[in-house]
Amino acid sequence: MTIHSKTNHCKIVDCTVRDGGLVNNWDFSIEFVQDLYESLNESGVEYMEVGYKNSPKLLKSEGSEGPWRFLNDDFLRKVIGEKKKTKLSALVDVGRVDEADILPRSESMLDLIRVACYARDTEKALELVSLFHDRGYETTINIMALSNVMDNELNESLAMIDESPVDFVYIVDSYGSLDPDDMRYLVEKFRRNLNNKRLGVHTHNNLQLAFANTLTAAQMGVELLDASVYGMGRAAGNTPTELLLAKLTKPDYNLRPILGMIEKHMIKLREKEEWGYLIPDMVTGALDEHPRSAMGWRASANRDKFMDFYDKMTTPEVFHGK
Amino acid sequence: MTIHSKTNHCKIVDCTVRDGGLVNNWDFSIEFVQDLYESLNESGVEYMEVGYKNSPKLLKSEGSEGPWRFLNDDFLRKVIGEKKKTKLSALVDVGRVDEADILPRSESMLDLIRVACYARDTEKALELVSLFHDRGYETTINIMALSNVMDNELNESLAMIDESPVDFVYIVDSYGSLDPDDMRYLVEKFRRNLNNKRLGVHTHNNLQLAFANTLTAAQMGVELLDASVYGMGRAAGNTPTELLLAKLTKPDYNLRPILGMIEKHMIKLREKEEWGYLIPDMVTGALDEHPRSAMGWRASANRDKFMDFYDKMTTPEVFHGK
Numbered sequence: 092m093t094i095h096s097k098t099n100h101c102k103i104v105d106c107t108v109r110d111g112g113l114v115n116n117w118d119f120s121i122e123f124v125q126d127l128y129e130s131l132n133e134s135g136v137e138y139m140e141v142g143y144k145n146s147p148k149l150l151k152s153e154g155s156e157g158p159w160r161f162l163n164d165d166f167l168r169k170v171i172g173e174k175k176k177t178k179l180s181a182l183v184d185v186g187r188v189d190e191a192d193i194l195p196r197s198e199s200m201l202d203l204i205r206v207a208c209y210a211r212d213t214e215k216a217l218e219l220v221s222l223f224h225d226r227g228y229e230t231t232i233n234i235m236a237l238s239n240v241m242d243n244e245l246n247e248s249l250a251m252i253d254e255s256p257v258d259f260v261y262i263v264d265s266y267g268s269l270d271p272d273d274m275r276y277l278v279e280k281f282r283r284n285l286n287n288k289r290l291g292v293h294t295h296n297n298l299q300l301a302f303a304n305t306l307t308a309a310q311m312g313v314e315l316l317d318a319s320v321y322g323m324g325r326a327a328g329n330t331p332t333e334l335l336l337a338k339l340t341k342p343d344y345n346l347r348p349i350l351g352m353i354e355k356h357m358i359k360l361r362e363k364e365e366w367g368y369l370i371p372d373m374v375t376g377a378l379d380e381h382p383r384s385a386m387g388w389r390a391s392a393n394r395d396k397f398m399d400f401y402d403k404m405t406t407p408e409v410f411h412g413k
Numbered sequence: 414m415t416i417h418s419k420t421n422h423c424k425i426v427d428c429t430v431r432d433g434g435l436v437n438n439w440d441f442s443i444e445f446v447q448d449l450y451e452s453l454n455e456s457g458v459e460y461m462e463v464g465y466k467n468s469p470k471l472l473k474s475e476g477s478e479g480p481w482r483f484l485n486d487d488f489l490r491k492v493i494g495e496k497k498k499t500k501l502s503a504l505v506d507v508g509r510v511d512e513a514d515i516l517p518r519s520e521s522m523l524d525l526i527r528v529a530c531y532a533r534d535t536e537k538a539l540e541l542v543s544l545f546h547d548r549g550y551e552t553t554i555n556i557m558a559l560s561n562v563m564d565n566e567l568n569e570s571l572a573m574i575d576e577s578p579v580d581f582v583y584i585v586d587s588y589g590s591l592d593p594d595d596m597r598y599l600v601e602k603f604r605r606n607l608n609n610k611r612l613g614v615h616t617h618n619n620l621q622l623a624f625a626n627t628l629t630a631a632q633m634g635v636e637l638l639d640a641s642v643y644g645m646g647r648a649a650g651n652t653p654t655e656l657l658l659a660k661l662t663k664p665d666y667n668l669r670p671i672l673g674m675i676e677k678h679m680i681k682l683r684e685k686e687e688w689g690y691l692i693p694d695m696v697t698g699a700l701d702e703h704p705r706s707a708m709g710w711r712a713s714a715n716r717d718k719f720m721d722f723y724d725k726m727t728t729p730e731v732f733h734g735k
Contacts, residue, residue: 270660271593271625272632298656299618303593303625310594333692334620337699338592346699350719353692358717367690370655370675377659377668395680397672 098309098339102137104203104291104317105332108159109140109182111323115364117142117157121170123356124159127320130352132177134336135343138203138315141167144181146189167200178202182233185212188219196227205231205261210240213248217255224256231291231315233261237277238268238379249284259291259315264304267297267327267372268379271307278311291315297327297376299368305330306338320349321357323364326382327372365389370397378404420631420661424459426525426613426639427654430481431462431504433645437686439464439479443492445678446481449642452674454499456658457665460525460637463489466503468511489522500524504555507534510541518549527553527583532562535570539577546578553613553637555583559599560590560701571606581613581637586626589619589649589698593629600633613637619649619698621690627652628660642671643679648704649694687711692719700726 107127108119124141131139142159150161158166162181171179180203196202204223208216213234220230232252237245252260262277269277274292281290292308292315294301305316318335322328333353336346361367371385374397388400429449430441446463453461464481472483480488484503493501502525518524526545530538535556542552554574559567574582584599591599596614603612614630614637616623627638640657644650655675658668683689693707696719710722 270628296621298660299621299624299653302621306592331621333695337695338620346696347720347723350692350696350723354717354719370672373655373659374668374672395676397676398669401669401672 098306099341100312100314101309101316101335101339101341102314103332103335104138104140104180104315105131105136105319106140106293106317106329107319107323107332109142110317110325110329111319111366112142112157112159113325114323114366115157115360116153116155117159119157119159124170126355127352128171128175128177130348131332132175133348134332134345135341136177136332136336136349138178138180140180140182140203140205141171141201142181144183144192144201144204145187146192149189150184150187164194164199171200174200180205182207183219184208185215185219190219190222193223193226201228203229203231205233207233207235207263209236210234210244210248213251217251217257220255220257229259230257231259231261232257233263233291233293235263236265236381237263238266238273245280246284249281253285253287258289260285260288261291261293261315261317262308262313263293264295264301266379266381267295267301267376269294269304270298270300271303274304274307275311278308278313289314291317293317294330295324295327295376295382296322296329296368297372297382301328301330302334302338305335309339321353321361323357323360323366326366326386327368327376328366371400374401374404380404420628421663422634422636423631423638423657423661423663424636425654425657426460426462426502426637427453427458427641428462428615428639428651429641429645429654431464432639432647432651433641433688434464434479434481435647436645436688437479437682438475438477439481441479441481446492448677449674450493450497450499452670453654454497455670456654456667457663458499458654458658458671460500460502462502462504462525462527463493463523464503466505466514466523466526467509468514471511472506472509486516486521493522496522502527504529505541506530507537507541512541512544515545515548523550525551525553527555529555529557529585531558532556532566532570535573539573539579542577542579551581552579553581553583554579555585555613555615557585558587558703559585560588560595567602568606571603575607575609580611582607582610583613583615583637583639584630584635585615586617586623588701588703589617589623589694590701591616591626592620592622593625596626596629597633600630600635611636613639615639616652617646617649617698617704618644618651618690619694619704623650623652624656624660627657631661643675643683645679645682645688648688648708649690649698650688693722696723696726702726 142162185208318332322331507530640654644653
């Protein structure tokens with residue numbers, strides 16, 4: 092069945108390169124990124140997040156990561172060439188970005204800069220937001236790990252955000268632990284506390300609820316919907332872009348070009364790299380824990396010992412805190 | 414996060430052997446079925462559907478299918494040995510079951526017999542239900558392909574069902590095309606039209622909404638929740654049993670034994686057999702079509718040609734009806 096006019100306010104932010112880069116150390120070929128840009132554009136997707144704009148001076152470079160980890164404007168200009176309808180976005184982390192790296196928007200390929208932070212760093216994040224705003228960009232603030240923030244702290248953050256120039260405030264389910272009821276609660280809470288802001292949502296698929304949570308948010312009026320092609324993203328991955336295109340009835344959306352992208356690139360990639368519904372990620376999602384324990388487990392020789400992982404995660408003597 | 418007391422009325426019906434058998438031609442070893450029974454029992458799962466009770470005389474046997482396709486009471490008694498808390502269920506299809514094959518419940522290992530039918534066969538299905546009811550079984554009627562039934566026909570079916578002795582009436586999303594709004598609509602409709610019946614739900618995961626749809630139904634008071642371990646079921650598969658165990662807070666439920674089942678059997682099995690989120694199944698789900706076209710496509714040399722499949726399914730000249 093289809094979701095009708097209730098979601099025509101939505102815009103998709105495809106995070107395949109940025110969040111998917113956490114899976115393959117940003118080892119995407121130029122052809123991959125060009126094909127992705129073309130297919131997103133033809134599918135009517137409004138934004139493509141093409142990487143991180145952190146500084147290699149402030150975040151230890153491994154030397155082996157792909158170029159989408161530390162986006163360079165000249166490089167990006169060569170890759171994308173001519174900008175089409177789909178706008179470009181980059182993510183920065185608080186404390187990891189060099190302000191001097193961010194050109195004025197008029198000289199940049201980027202349209203949207205998103206600042207990710209924990210609630211405790213809201214003030215620092217908003218300083219960055221103001222700077223990017225003054226340089227002409229659309230901006231978002233993405234507060235991570237909402238399921239682990241105490242209400243008084245979150246309320247303070249939201250009050251500061253409401254006074255800032257940021258355009259969009261994200262509800263981020265970092266641990267993939269939320270269900271549609273939780274999402275409804277958070278959208279209502281953000282609405283109550285933010286008089287002047289538009290909302291976005293970023294979900295993870297640990298409990299196979301990423302798409303359902305995103306639909307819930309969309310139907311409640313949330314505008315920016317993060318997704319990635321074939322769900323590629325850290326650990327359990329994200330809401331699949333193709334499901335949003337298939338389900339939202341916005342007249343501009345077209346599923347077919349993204350199916351071509353999946354056919355040409357994603358099936359092979361998924362054979363080489365691992366993301367999606369995996370039992371250790373399901374366990375951390377159900378326990379409302381950071382996925383790092385699950386990712387570490389999958390990288391070990393015990394990767395398929397699910398009962399041992401469950402025991403480790405649920406035995407207080409073994410697992411002290413997060 | 415957890416779903417609290419709102420779902421303590423629920424019971425899980427694990428369909429791994431029955432619906433999963435559609436994937437591997439019921440080629441489950443006796444050890445697999447014994448381990449599954451043990452782990453479901455230890456996990457607190459209320460029902461295990463151990464196969465089909467159709468007759469090989471009325472449904473052409475291929476000769477190659479496993480014994481769970483045409484359940485034999487003596488065989489089942491040897492396999493299960495001692496019955497524990499988890500009850501046993503079998504499914505029959507209208508026109509495919511020989512009444513003489515169904516022992517009185519007092520002489521059988523089975524507790525629950527479920528009758529699957531299309532809306533047009535409701536009357537025949539209810540004759541079977543009455544017979545099984547008289548022989549002492551709990552009974553359900555599972556109307557398939559609800560998303561393709563006209564309302565007047567469904568209303569007639571429900572009126573007949575309400576007068577019958579059947580215990581549970583299932584909402585079945587055969588095509589995996591429903592979303593949580595559709596599920597809410599159907600639960601309300603079934604409630605309005607059925608004064609004396611309890612409800613069950615069976616979902617498919619074509620749009621990654623199987624679990625969300627099942628949770629929606631559960632929160633609205635639906636009692637029997639179909640699921641299968643690691644989601645194993647035809648095409649896109651079902652709601653994963655492990656997600657229900659992780660998410661419902663019924664005190665009897667325990668996730669750990671099912672993780673052991675997945676670890677011991679399901680990972681290997683998934684490497685050999687295919688089910689779960691696959692693009693052709695996503696396309697048939699989005700188009701509200703029977704999964705057979707997707708399954709046929711996946712069995713062909715074009716299995717990864719997603720754009721061609723999409724074109725075939727959306728071009729009226731090529732695709733005439735269902």
